Amino acid sequence: MDLYDLTRAWVAKLAERASPSKGVLPHSFDAERRAALLYAQRFREPAPLFLRIAALLHDVERVFPAGEVRREDFADYDTYKREHATRSAEIARAFLLRQGADEALVDAVSQTISRHEHGGDRYSDTILDADSTSFFEDNFASYLAENGPERTRDKVRFMYLRMSPEARETVRGMDFEGALQSVFDEAAAGEE
Ligand SMILES: [Fe+2]
Ligand SMILES: [Fe+2]
Numbered sequence: 001m002d003l004y005d006l007t008r009a010w011v012a013k014l015a016e017r018a019s020p021s022k023g024v025l026p027h028s029f030d031a032e033r034r035a036a037l038l039y040a041q042r043f044r045e046p047a048p049l050f051l052r053i054a055a056l057l058h059d060v061e062r063v064f065p066a067g068e069v070r071r072e073d074f075a076d077y078d079t080y081k082r083e084h085a086t087r088s089a090e091i092a093r094a095f096l097l098r099q100g101a102d103e104a105l106v107d108a109v110s111q112t113i114s115r116h117e118h119g120g121d122r123y124s125d126t127i128l129d130a131d132s133t134s135f136f137e138d139n140f141a142s143y144l145a146e147n148g149p150e151r152t153r154d155k156v157r158f159m160y161l162r163m164s165p166e167a168r169e170t171v172r173g174m175d176f177e178g179a180l181q182s183v184f185d186e187a188a189a190g191e192e
Contacts, residue, residue, distance in 0.1 A: 004049060006099055007056050018063040027134060032056045034130035043122065050105050051123050054112035057095070058127055061087040071151070077158050081117040089114035119162065129167040132159045136171045140180055149183055156187035 001009065008029070015025035032055035039047035061069060061084060069087050074080035093110045108123075115124035116131065135143070136159070144152045160168065176184055 003096070003099060003101055003105075004052060007053050007095075010095060011056050011060070014060070014063045024059065024063050027139065028056050028059065030134050030138065031058060031127065031130050034134055035127050038130055039122075039126045042126070047126075048108075048123075050108040051112060051126065053096070053105075054092070054109045054116070054123065055127050055130065057088065057092040057109070058113050058116045058131065059084075059088060060091050060095075064091060077154050081158070085114050085117045088116075117162070125164065128162060129164050132163045133167055133170055135159055136174055136176075140176070140184075144180060144183060149179075152183050153187045156184055160184075160188045 011028050012025065015028070018024045032052055035055040036047040036052055039045075039051060069080060069084040071077070071080050074083065089110045092113050093106055096106045096109060112121075112123045112127065115121065116127045119125040119128045135155075140152075140156075143155065147155075160171065163171065
């Protein structure tokens with residue numbers, strides 16, 4: 001197996017032990033598929049291997065309960081997200097080194113994951129957009145059901161504000177059902 005397949009197999013194995021509400025799978029695979037597609041569309045070249053591996057592992061810390069980064073431990077959403085990204089990057093780095101991966105690739109994956117919630121370069125920006133559109137399409141309803149409107153508005157605002165203009169347009173074009181649409185409208189209000 002090459003490194004890409006090894007990473008997919010590891011994510012699938014980890015997902016088995018995570019509670020379904022963490023949504024590690026299919027989210028990780030979906031984010032990777034979207035990121036590869038977006039990158040190819042934007043830059044007219046195939047997504048590099050490190051980007052695909054970073055997309056597969058971007059949320060990996062959620063399946064390691066010891067030391068798990070929890071929203072309630074942080075005063076604001078932003079700090080929580082930075083901590084979550086840093087911890088995922090560290091876990092990804094350790095995994096890749098165990099596989100004997102090339103150091104330059106490990107560094108690139110780790111840097112991309114550590115920036116995946118805030119962006120800052122074309123790779124992390126791509127994962128960020130892929131991650132956000134994936135949330136709105138597949139996880140918005142279950143997130144609201146599980147966390148209630150207030151916390152969902154926080155998350156939606158964070159997701160929406162960080163997206164590129166193109167990704168915002170994609171999300172604005174989505175059809176949300178009743179409660180979702182009002183949470184979305186309130187969160188995104190005034191940000192156009
Ligand atoms: Fe994340
Ligand atoms: Fe994610």
